[in-house]
Amino acid sequence: MSSKYKVHIVEDDRTTRRLLENVTSMLGYDVRSYEDGQEAWNSFELERPQIVISDWKIPEIDGLELCRRLRESMKESYTYFVLVSAQKRSKPNLEAAINAGVDDFLKKPIGSDDIWNRLRVAERILNFNHQVRRLESLIPICCYCKKVRNDGDLWEQIEQYVNERTGADFTHSICPTCMDTHVRPQMESYKKSLKDKQRASTD
Structure with a gap:
């Protein structure tokens, strides 16, 4: 015992x-x-x-x-x-x-x-x-797209899954890590491509 x-x-x-x-x-x-x-x-x-x-x-x-x-x-x-x-x-x-x-x-x-x-x-x-x-308490989540499998064995967005069970709504933002890792490099790349186009048009 x-x-x-x-x-x-x-x-x-x-x-x-x-x-x-x-x-x-x-x-x-x-x-x-x-x-x-x-x-x-x-x-x-x-x-x-x-x-x-x-x-x-x-x-x-x-x-x-x-x-x-x-x-x-x-x-x-x-x-x-x-x-x-x-x-x-x-x-x-x-x-x-x-x-x-x-x-x-x-x-x-x-x-x-x-x-x-x-x-x-x-x-x-x-x-x-x-x-x-x-x-x-274990929630099956796809390791690639991050969709969640619900009780009906269907895959749905995690925001929808949580909303159906708790009533909570989501607002989307960007965390500091993703800002440095993804957003800023994309912005720099975009700025560089604009400069390259401008330079090409003046030559």
Whole structure:
């Protein structure tokens, strides 16, 4: 197991919370724990955890609302959310949890192996998500004409590509390096050709 991920535990039952703390800490994660949803939410906004293990029924803000808020606020990065519940996994409960954005479930009473298995899945999904985001950030660009390949596998000017995704417009200018390397030599060459023509016409 990797120690790079932050795990936040939200559980008001002390025995269950201690178990979750001990197992996740033993596996090398950076662990924080909270007794109520409001305290956890305040911490989420600052800490940005990668994994959250939360009981469904907790004071202040319940686990589903906690997950909903997290999904709405943390769109730039992904948090794997595990919901803990003593309730039976009925169809209405399952649909409510999935609609809130829950990724996985732990049923009470919780065993150490159950926690370990869920964390293994969480880490696998997070690693995959990171790889996908990294690949999405790569922009295929032609090394000759500098056109960019878009999502439809068509090549277009980089200005159009950026404008379609960000709304940004471009103004064209010339950088100092290109001015010295390209523009000034062309201007000097043009001036020289004019002088040569003038000289030829007077001879």
